[in-house]
Amino acid sequence: MGGTKIAFAVGDAGGALRTRRRRPTAPSGRPEDDLARLLDDARQVVAEAGLSPADLAAVGITAPGPLDPDRGVVLSPPNLPGWHEVPVVARLRDALGIPVFLENDANAAALAEWHFGAGRGLSHLVYLTMSTGVGGGLILGGRLYRGVLASAGEVGHAPVEWEGEPCACGQRGCLEAYTGGAAWTRRLRAQAPAASRVVSLAGSRDAVRPEHVVAAAREGDAFALAELARWNDYVARGIVWLVMALAPEAVVLGTIATAAGDALSLDPIRAQVARHVWPHLARSLRILPAALGERLPYLAGLSVAIEGLRA
Numbered sequence: 526m527g528g529t530k531i532a533f534a535v536g537d538a539g540g541a542l543r544t545r546r547r548r549p550t551a552p553s554g555r556p557e558d559d560l561a562r563l564l565d566d567a568r569q570v571v572a573e574a575g576l577s578p579a580d581l582a583a584v585g586i587t588a589p590g591p592l593d594p595d596r597g598v599v600l601s602p603p604n605l606p607g608w609h610e611v612p613v614v615a616r617l618r619d620a621l622g623i624p625v626f627l628e629n630d631a632n633a634a635a636l637a638e639w640h641f642g643a644g645r646g647l648s649h650l651v652y653l654t655m656s657t658g659v660g661g662g663l664i665l666g667g668r669l670y671r672g673v674l675a676s677a678g679e680v681g682h683a684p685v686e687w688e689g690e691p692c693a694c695g696q697r698g699c700l701e702a703y704t705g706g707a708a709w710t711r712r713l714r715a716q717a718p719a720a721s722r723v724v725s726l727a728g729s730r731d732a733v734r735p736e737h738v739v740a741a742a743r744e745g746d747a748f749a750l751a752e753l754a755r756w757n758d759y760v761a762r763g764i765v766w767l768v769m770a771l772a773p774e775a776v777v778l779g780t781i782a783t784a785a786g787d788a789l790s791l792d793p794i795r796a797q798v799a800r801h802v803w804p805h806l807a808r809s810l811r812i813l814p815a816a817l818g819e820r821l822p823y824l825a826g827l828s829v830a831i832e833g834l835r836a
Contacts, residue, residue: 526550526563526588527630527822528604533566534823535574535581538831540641543574545823554607560616567621583624585829586613587633587822594675597627626833631678632669634779634821635662636828642816643777651767653680654779654815655760658693659701665771669832681705685762703759706781709735713752722746739785756781757790761797768802768810779815786814 527550534545548566552559571578591600597614599605618625628636635644635652644650650664659681663670670677681701682694689698690708702708713733717723722741727733741749764776782790791814799807817824 526586526605528589528602530822531563531566532822532826533570534826535570535576536823536827540824540827542820542823542827544570546570547822550605552605552607556608556611559605559608560611560613564617564620567617578621578623581621581623583626583830583834584617584621585633585826585831585833586617586625586627587630587825587829588613588627590629590631592627592629592675594627594629594671597625599627624833626829628669628829628832629675630825631660632662632671632675633825633829634660635664635678635777636669636832637817637821637824638777638779638815639664640828640831641824642821643813644775647774649771649773649775651680651764651771651773651776652779652815653760653763653776655704655706655781656779657707658705659699659763663771665773680763680767683763683766685759700759700763704756704763704781706735709756713738718748721748723749723752735781736784739781739789742785742789753785753789754793757793758797760790761794761801764794764798764812765801768798768806772806772809774809775811775813777813777815779821783814 529550530547531550532547534542536542588599589602589604592598593600597612599608599611599613601609614625614627634654638644638652639650648667652662654660661678661680663678682696682699684698685700685703686698690702691697692699692702714730717730717733719730722744723733723737723746724730726737726740738749738752742753791812795812
């Protein structure tokens, strides 16, 4: 369940997807109505797979935070109007008669990359995604680590500049304020030169987005290359303190870094991190692009179900 779309899939423990679909979220402001529609869609997807709910081992749900996975409650996500203390797990479990598990979307993405993607076979993994904001998930010792109040992994709100740029969370200098898609988009629209290739690709300054920077950087545009270098530097700062604190085997990067690729983003980030962590940690660390692409939302839900049954 995302702010803009909901994805449904039926799959197995090996990651094979038998059926899948997605639709706009279109929240009504009435959680009971939204859940009723969600249940209808889920039943249809299960039927398309030639199954009934009774044939399923479990249902995994991913949703934007804040939420309480232990109670199975979605608390008050800003992009789901009217949703406040909604007992999603109890509602779906009662309707379907099978176990239901809930996890925030960043943790679920980390689980998916760990089970089926770039982190497969590792025991210590950090997953970071820089989409609208910056999300993170931690796999430590072969288990998802949630921390107190399921708040671990909020890497986007660790400061990379004291008293720096304002962040949507109310603090200043957060990693998200420099590398999150929404914050970067605002900066680009304020600073992109009218004559830059970035603006040309976007059609207008008000339409500029990070993907236009990546495309223009591939063409050698000076403004785009400088902006991407700045973005890479701040991503590396966030990774450095993660490496020193957690000593993971790998950091998996989604969205912008994956789209930019090795030469424009991943290699500069790797080099910067290697310069600022202890050499033995640098030698053992891999910084990898996320591997699941458009399958991620489906496999994230599947991974939540698998982990719920494993607990």
